[in-house]
Amino acid sequence: MPTSAAHVPEPGEGDGPEPWPQGISRRATMRISDVLRALRTEFPHVSHSKLRFLEEQGLIETVRTPAGYRQYSPADVERLRYVLVEQRDHYLPLKVIKDRLAALDTGTETEAPVPRLATADGDAGAASARRRYTVEALAAAGGVDRSLVDGLVEAGVLRPTTGGQLDAHALDVVVLAAGLAEHGIEPRHLRTLRTAADRHVSLVQQVVAPWRSQQTASARAHADTLATEIGELCARLHTVFVRQGVDDLTR
Structure with a gap:
């Protein structure tokens, strides 16, 4: 106080x-x-x-x-x-x-x-978090062919803004997608992962909606904090499920 x-x-x-x-x-x-x-x-x-x-x-x-x-x-x-x-x-x-x-x-x-x-x-670090990329700049930053970035956009894995730009998270997506591509996993195969992530976000949205609907600044701030915490828990749970499934494959 x-x-x-x-x-x-x-x-x-x-x-x-x-x-x-x-x-x-x-x-x-x-x-x-x-x-x-x-x-x-x-x-x-x-x-x-x-x-x-x-x-x-x-x-x-x-x-x-x-x-x-x-x-x-x-x-x-x-x-x-x-x-x-x-x-x-x-x-x-x-x-x-x-x-x-x-x-x-x-x-x-x-x-x-x-x-x-x-x-x-x-x-x-702060400047990087706010950075925006064009498709061409993103390909250069990730050290990949532009065709990979174009494929990720076409598959709906990456979603440019109305101005055609991609946020800083897109660089992580491109780097990881490039690693998967080395094993023959193409951008179209990643649609299910994006869909699963969207469902996680929808779940978080449902939980924080009552707080976001309130007009007080405190409630909105609480919603932001709650969304971050629940989102991370969902991401960790997804990781556990994937690791569990991979372990079953290697037994």
Whole structure:
């Protein structure tokens, strides 16, 4: 819950161990717009509602000005970045992330990530996540013949936007499809995999629909988090089924 805008101790002040990240200012002087500006180079879809939702879930604690506005510290920004990275890269539920932050705070987690303050430049990973490809550029990036990319589009495995562009995930699809092609598996054979994935997405959509239908920012942020977690569970379950079937073939 937000606290009043009283004095916030700097690192080294006060009793007890300093919460993670150590050595980063805990003076809450940043507005929510400042935090969004700092994070959006790496997380372009982060929103006001997302930050408020993470606060409601106890991932950070903001302070409030006398007028009731939230204020954040550089340390809060690093904690938010940690949460967003764990969600994006590892699909971890918020409960697990919260437990990990608690372990970092108490020092029981020894492999603490190195905090880095947000910069206006972002990084290569963030730029890559937002990249869009033409068919020709995608073929070049994947090191494959354009005919493979064309085949994936024709088979409905890849779906360009109305402007004819493909997102960053398409590069992974092309690289994996190229590996399968070496075993004689053609783009048309991958339609069933795409159909199965679409069914997974439909299942996720059904679960989060009640939350998305609500008009509150908190409910929409919860829907986004829930969709990510359920989607990853579906993907992992699909992987288990495939591995189980392959094991049966090799017995």
